[in-house]
Structure formats: C-alpha cells, structure tokens
Amino acid sequence: MSHDLRSPLLTLSLAGELIEESLGDRLREESSSSGLIALDALQHGAKDLERMLQALTSVSRARRRPLEPSRAPLRLLLGGHLVISDDVDLRSQVVSTDPIAVREIIDGLCGDDPAEIAVRLTDDYAVLRLPLDDALAEVRGAPLAALAGSLQMHAGTVVEALAAGQTVLERMGGRIAVEDDGVHLWLPLTMPPTRAHPDGQNA
C-alpha cells in the first residue's frame, strides 16, 4: 500500500521542484502572485503528505519486520541507564523479547543520555517506566491509537516511533502505554520473579 501511495506523491513533490527550478524566477517577477502561491501550496501539501505517509510506512514495516525473540537479561536491555526498582533480584530477571527492538524503543525515547528508568515486576511482566517526552504531553494510552487519531499532529514525532514500537512489542506478547507518570513497557518474563521476604531474604 505504501508503495502505491508514495509513488504518485513522489511525482507531485518532484513536479513541484521542477516547476520551481524552471519557472520560479518568472513566477516571482509576475505582478499576480497566484502562480507562486499555487506552487508553494503544491510543495507544502506534498511534504505534509510525505511526512504522514512515512508514519504509516514505519508502522507497516514494524508489522512485517522479522523479529528474533530471545531470552534477554534485563540488565543488558537497560544498560547505560539509571535503573530504579524495589525488586532486589531485578538484575537476574530475563525477559522474552527481541532485545534490539526494545533497545530501539528505549533509545528513541531517552536519546543517547542516561535516563531514569523505573522497573517493577509483576508475575508475568517486567514493567519499565520511561520518562515522558514533551511531544507526549497530549497523548495518553496506546501510541498507535494516538497516531491513528491524528496523523497530522503525530507523524514524525516520538509518537510515531512509539506506535511502531507498540506494534513490535505486541507481536512479542508485550505492550506499551503512555500514562501520566511516563511511558510504560510491559516485557514478558521468562519465569515468575522470585520475591524478597520481608526480612530481606529472597524466596
């Protein structure tokens, strides 16, 4: 589908540029500015469509992308970040996921700098809480729903990257949601976590 849509869009973008290169000077000299306005409109519209189509393409690719789920130690997934957790055995936990895909989500949200990532364990999941990005101020719930709700607003932002990430995570039994306190990632644990006893001993 993305090929079918992008092909005529390319034609529009390139035609706009060709008109600009061959007739731009003449249009700018004309007393009536309608030709220049029409050319600007053509180019802006094509760029906007390209941006939105790119968002659809990134989600579509996430659906078809080959994944290699493996047993990934949490400590490897979270390497380079400041991990906060009440679970004493966190570092021994292993999740079933595609580690590259998860690192892409984390890096997309946190960038290159170390970030605070809170982790808690449920019986089935390691739940990661990543910091909110400014672009997520108006977004709550599933990023894919937010992207589908307004391509115009979210295409090209971190919401697009998270929507693609949601698609990948859900294929591997996880999920992702934007909440008031951060972006939550649920990664399936390979086995239930051992809990700490109140006296400080592991079960």
Next chain:
Amino acid sequence: MRIIPAVLIIDDDLDHARIASLVLRTLAPDVAVEICHEAGGAMGALEGQPRGALILVDRLIAGVESFDTVVRMHAARPDATIVMLSAALSSIDRAYALACGARDALEKPASLAGWRDLLSTLVEVAGAPLTPPVPSGTRAA
C-alpha cells in the same frame, strides 16, 4: 573513472522515468538514456544496451514484482550494473534484490537533490573498474 556508456530505465511510472532521465541528462549529457515502461520489453531493451550499461529497474511494474526480471537480466548480462529502485522498499526487499543479482536496491528520493545525489553515485559506481587498478610500479601476476 570509466564513463558508463548507457543507462536503461525500466519503470512503468513514466513520470519517474522522465524525471530520472532529465536528471541524468544534466549529470552525464553524453550518456545515452533509454526508457522502457513495460516489464515485457525489459529483456529486449537490455539486449540493445552496450557492455557496462547501468540498468535501473523499478521494483513493481504494473503491480508485478521485478525480482524475476532482475534474475533474468543478471544471468543474461552479468556485465551490466543492475540497481532496483522503488517508491517504498523494505530491508527485506533490498536483501532479496541483492540476492537476485542487483548491485543495490534503493528508495526513490523525494527530492531533485536526492535524485542528483543518487544518480551521480550510481553513474560513478557503474563506471568504476570491475577489478581494482594495479598500483603503479607493480606488475600483475
């Protein structure tokens, strides 16, 4: 750098083919450019190309994937540099195109500057000698 003798553009989207041809004419005015807009005519058009030609083939021609065409073209003319282009190309498509014999597989750029960069690179790649030149002062075995 060797100058490529010719470029064959196989694309059912005539607008894209014409734009590529236009850009090629400004980059390499002496290089012959031919457009073929039907997959059925691709092999015939290939036959007429001189040795070392650059072949640009669209991934989808009239709704049909061009991978088989790439295999046949590569078998018939291993001297030609075949590059697959597409409005949308996944990493899987690219890997498959390379396995079929394409030298590369790339997305069609959305800007004229992108087309100029892409085509100048391809003309250079296709024009490069097939084997590394022997350094001066040494003799080939």
